[in-house]
Amino acid sequence: MILNVTFWAFSALAVFSGWRVFRADSMVRAAYWLLVSFAAVGIILVLLRAEFLGLILILMMGGEMTIMAVFMVAFMMNPAGLNPMTMVHRNSVAIVAGVVSFLAVAALGLFARFPVARAPEGVDPTRKLGVELLGNSMLVFQTAGVTLLAAMIAAIAISSARGRYGDADQGSVEPDQMVTAPAGDVAAAAAHDPAPVTSPGAHQ
Amino acid sequence: MNALRVVIAVLSVGTVSVAGIYLAAWVDLLVGRAVAGLEVRPLDALIAPLRWGAATALKARTTTERPDAETWALAPALLAALAAVGLAAVPLAPGLLAADVANGIVLFGAAMALVVVAVFLQGWSPNSPLPMIGGYRFIAEGLSYEIPLAVVLIAAALPARSLAIAPIVTSQEHLWNIVRQPLGLPLYLMAGLGLAFWGPLALPGGQDLAGGSSLETSGVSRILWRLAQLLVLVAVAAMGAAVFLGGWLGPLFPGAAWMIVKTVILLVPLIATRHFVARVPTERYVVVSWAILIPLSLLDVFIAGIQALVAAR
Numbered sequence: 001m002i003l004n005v006t007f008w009a010f011s012a013l014a015v016f017s018g019w020r021v022f023r024a025d026s027m028v029r030a031a032y033w034l035l036v037s038f039a040a041v042g043i044i045l046v047l048l049r050a051e052f053l054g055l056i057l058i059l060m061m062g063g064e065m066t067i068m069a070v071f072m073v074a075f076m077m078n079p080a081g082l083n084p085m086t087m088v089h090r091n092s093v094a095i096v097a098g099v100v101s102f103l104a105v106a107a108l109g110l111f112a113r114f115p116v117a118r119a120p121e122g123v124d125p126t127r128k129l130g131v132e133l134l135g136n137s138m139l140v141f142q143t144a145g146v147t148l149l150a151a152m153i154a155a156i157a158i159s160s161a162r163g164r165y166g167d168a169d170q171g172s173v174e175p176d177q178m179v180t181a182p183a184g185d186v187a188a189a190a191a192h193d194p195a196p197v198t199s200p201g202a203h204q
Numbered sequence: 205m206n207a208l209r210v211v212i213a214v215l216s217v218g219t220v221s222v223a224g225i226y227l228a229a230w231v232d233l234l235v236g237r238a239v240a241g242l243e244v245r246p247l248d249a250l251i252a253p254l255r256w257g258a259a260t261a262l263k264a265r266t267t268t269e270r271p272d273a274e275t276w277a278l279a280p281a282l283l284a285a286l287a288a289v290g291l292a293a294v295p296l297a298p299g300l301l302a303a304d305v306a307n308g309i310v311l312f313g314a315a316m317a318l319v320v321v322a323v324f325l326q327g328w329s330p331n332s333p334l335p336m337i338g339g340y341r342f343i344a345e346g347l348s349y350e351i352p353l354a355v356v357l358i359a360a361a362l363p364a365r366s367l368a369i370a371p372i373v374t375s376q377e378h379l380w381n382i383v384r385q386p387l388g389l390p391l392y393l394m395a396g397l398g399l400a401f402w403g404p405l406a407l408p409g410g411q412d413l414a415g416g417s418s419l420e421t422s423g424v425s426r427i428l429w430r431l432a433q434l435l436v437l438v439a440v441a442a443m444g445a446a447v448f449l450g451g452w453l454g455p456l457f458p459g460a461a462w463m464i465v466k467t468v469i470l471l472v473p474l475i476a477t478r479h480f481v482a483r484v485p486t487e488r489y490v491v492v493s494w495a496i497l498i499p500l501s502l503l504d505v506f507i508a509g510i511q512a513l514v515a516a517r
Contacts, residue, residue, distance in 0.1 A: 028328055029272070032321065052367070059314035063350065066320050066343055068491050126307060126367065 224438030283386035338416030349398030401478035
């Protein structure tokens with residue numbers, strides 16, 4: 001009884017907050033409505049006795065949604081993320097895509113055959129998950145993990161303040177410019193305009 | 205009987221929260237006065253937090269131009285709730301555990317990961333520059349302390365072969381984790397200071413930002429924010445006592461007494477850092493954390509892994 005009420009309450013919260021994501025008028029609000037939605041799904045996973053998966057989902061999404069909000073705000077040239085904006089564009093296409101994907105997922109839910117066997121007692125889902133991840137599928141997961149790590153280190157190396165073209169806050173000159181232009185011109189240009197920045201918002 | 209135990213555990217979380225917060229505020233005042241060379245008045249320091257609370261509650265509430273009122277009101281409550289969840293994951297004595305889950309370490313980690321959300325919202329919501337800088341600072345700080353925090357907790361769970369806290373405590377019956385994994389506790393406490401944005405790592409609320417993320421917060425929100433911050437420190441100290449100092453294990457006295465003593469032993473130095481260690485610049489902290497603390501925490505989990513392999517033979 002309590003289990004059912006909890007399940008329906010958090011299902012409703014997940015759907016409601018998912019809808020609010022697209023009604024929000026700020027990237028920060030949208031990101032945190034999405035976090036609420038994910039947290040509700042995480043709690044449903046805990047109710048399904050996948051405790052580790054549910055908690056780890058909440059743990060990961062807490063950091064990820066914050067980072068997403070910061071990146072979105074940075075890309076929008078809107079430092080506070082409080083300027084009004086809209087989450088929906090190209091409404092007719094969006095409506096068609098939304099209805100079609102809803103019907104597809106709903107059909108899956110109605111017509112797919114789900115296993116009806118209850119999980120046997122005494123099974124530790126965390127242990128089974130660990131054996132699955134680090135047993136038969138170890139090569140796949142470790143390869144993906146190392147690839148992602150390499151990508152992250154590369155991204156940091158490219159965007160680091162102490163980058164390969166010099167300190168980011170000092171302004172920098174790309175190497176190919178140094179080759180094509182006489183050295184004196186480049187130095188003079190760098191002295192006048194140490195950080196040439198084109199604003200994406202300038203033409204809007 | 206089981207329901208009774210849960211009620212007692214929940215009540216004990218409430219009691220420990222109130223007592224821990226009060227103790228933290230008291231110690232903070234005492235150490236502050238002692239370091240400043242003023243006369244230490246323990247009885248006055250008992251009343252001072254109440255006086256501050258009454259004065260703050262009675263002051264007129266201030267607001268800003270077009271704040272996000274909902275998230276602004278939510279932030280202190282969220283921080284307090286997360287700290288309480290973290291504390292609920294820590295067993296005070298055998299069986300005395302409010303959040304009796306099989307993955308207690310993960311529950312603690314999940315609650316503490318969301319602290320970044322609470323602090324960022326506190327800084328972002330007032331629509332005011334200095335709090336917002338404080339909020340962004342805390343994201344950089346959070347990305348720096350979270351990995352060492354998670355990794356040293358995983359290392360502490362390795363000898364127990366369990367993610368639940370109670371087996372981690374009992375696995376220290378012969379040797380506490382502080383001895384077995386000498387890197388663990390210092391790294392954990394440093395990450396804990398970041399988590400509670402306290403002392404040297406009080407980056408979002410720094411004086412250079414005139415109060416930072418909580419600059420515009422007044423009234424009850426202000427009081428709740430302060431209480432929640434102290435509760436995060438209490439939760440950090442309690443979890444540290446459980447996973448590194450052997451939790452309730454100890455001779456003669458009941459387990460809960462040992463647990464309280466060990467929590468206080470960790471809580472007092474954490475509080476005192478505010479008066480002994482200067483605040484670290486954000487950029488330096490991020491560099492030190494990624495270049496030194498994260499590699500050290502990986503070394504810690506590596507040592508714990510080798511010990512677990514040797515023990516398994």
